[in-house]
Amino acid sequence: MADRFRITLGQLNPTVGDLAGNAALAARTWAEGKAANADLVALPEMFITGYNAQDLVMKRAFQLDVMTHIDQLAKDCADGPALAIGAPWAEGTELFNAYLILKNGRIANRTLKHNLPNETVFDEVRIFDSGPLGGPYAVGNTRVGSPICEDAWHPEVSETLAETGAEFLLVPNGSPYYRGKLDTRMNMMVARVVETGLPLIYLNMVGGQDDQVFDGASFALNPGGRLAMQMPAFDEKVHHVDLERGPEGWRVVQQPFASLPDAWEQDYRVMVQGLRDYMAKTGFRQVLLGLSGGIDSAIVATIAVDALGAENVRCVMLPSEYTSQSSLDDAEAVAKALGCRYDYVPIREGRQAITNTLAPLFEGRDADLTEENIQSRLRGLLLMAMSNKFGEMLLTTGNKSEVAVGYATIYGDMAGGYNPIKDLYKTRVFETCRWRNENHRDWMMGPAGAVIPDNIITKPPSAELREDQKDSDSLPDYPELDAILDILVDQDGSVADCVAAGFERDVAKKVEHLIYISEYKRFQSAPGPRLTKGAFWLDRRYPIVNRWRDPS
Known part of the structure; x- marks a missing residue:
């Protein structure tokens, strides 16, 4: 033998x-x-x-x-x-x-x-x-x-x-x-x-x-x-x-052993590889995304450049009257650092035209979330128009925290074909940005160095759909929200488990309710790379119509 x-x-x-x-x-x-x-x-x-x-x-x-x-x-x-x-x-x-x-x-x-x-x-x-x-x-x-x-x-x-x-x-x-x-x-x-x-x-x-x-x-x-x-x-x-x-x-x-990446590098590589192969295997070559000046779109733009190269990524700023000068500056700085195309497409005139069109129907009613969502949906319309015209796939930029509680506008900022950060909680978005600024690998097609300005990482998150808006106006602060979501989603735990972990019952119940009522949005959301065993799609399958709530 x-x-x-x-x-x-x-x-x-x-x-x-x-x-x-x-x-x-x-x-x-x-x-x-x-x-x-x-x-x-x-x-x-x-x-x-x-x-x-x-x-x-x-x-x-x-x-x-x-x-x-x-x-x-x-x-x-x-x-x-x-x-x-x-x-x-x-x-x-x-x-x-x-x-x-x-x-x-x-x-x-x-x-x-x-x-x-x-x-x-x-x-x-x-x-x-x-x-x-x-x-x-x-x-x-x-x-x-x-x-x-x-x-x-x-x-x-x-x-x-x-x-x-x-x-x-x-x-x-x-x-x-x-x-x-x-x-x-x-x-x-x-x-x-x-x-x-x-x-x-x-x-x-x-x-x-x-x-x-x-x-x-x-x-x-x-x-x-x-x-x-x-x-x-x-x-x-x-x-x-x-x-x-x-x-x-x-x-x-x-034999000699190949070295294996740490947990942060593994997650980032998955997001880059997931996008790269999704593009290659579906036949797309180029992408575009709305670059808001916030942290989520900044990390998605970076992932896209690392996956596809700067020449294949278009970043679009679509400002309204609520967009701060800081956001304008930060968005342009990201695009410049990454070396990708940066387009400036104001939405003020389009928004006013839609407002005028709806004015007879909305007469006598105060402005509310409807008007905020019009901005988001107008941005989605314009980005999809560019996607159609240029043959570039639109990326969405909602993190897992937002996807979980529905803090996104369906047919607005949820429009698109792929979401690289769909399974990345907001708190991990911050740390991932810091990791990418400090690390570069040969499988990344983007430049080395601090491509995401520190101001984007440290400023309070905001959708900028109204004056002085902050995410914390509608949601618990992200460290608290993400910890509760980890219990309810990733660990499949209960409200009682949240209380046992030190969170207020009313806050945990609110988060649970938001998770359940957002199921219809997730059902229509873009796919994205799975990082955890609690990813939304095949890992977690819930009915859209569901009136049960945890009685604990």
């Missing part, structure tokens, strides 16, 4: 639905593995379709197209190493999340996912059938076990593979990011290694898909849970891993 086994790992970025493109990427990776004398070339879970393809994989025409591409890929990769690739696989009336082993021009083995995740962003129970507990597959004289993603989060699949002769574990994943996920994954995989006594190679994909960003960070563990290999987070990379067989079995050959 061979004393050395080489696996070429493809930590890559597939595109959902691009079967031909994903197959071509697989074939190129296989060719690299062949040139490196690999025994096996491995790709992540559901690689041929991209992940998470949701209900698309239930479409029969799509399933047949997948099979056609897999069959051709097997033929194209016949003369060389085995190729392991994730795919949906139909057998009779059943549909499985499968890991296919292609050898000698055909499908030589199929591993079928047993544990189907049915929480947070995953809904696999309604899409796939559960495969049986199975054994390893052979590559040459070596037996490999592949628990597919969720299967490695439960002990029985890995234990069954070990008991039926697997000599090491190769775990293909489509595992999206949330804050703290790197540590959670590592702890889970160490547990599998300790239980089975087998080396384990964890292979994850990278790239953005709608609200999810896959963060890579693939790694290998030797028995005892000792880290033997660490790939970088977020970066596409083809990497060769060797195993050597000794008296005690296979062991992963030790």
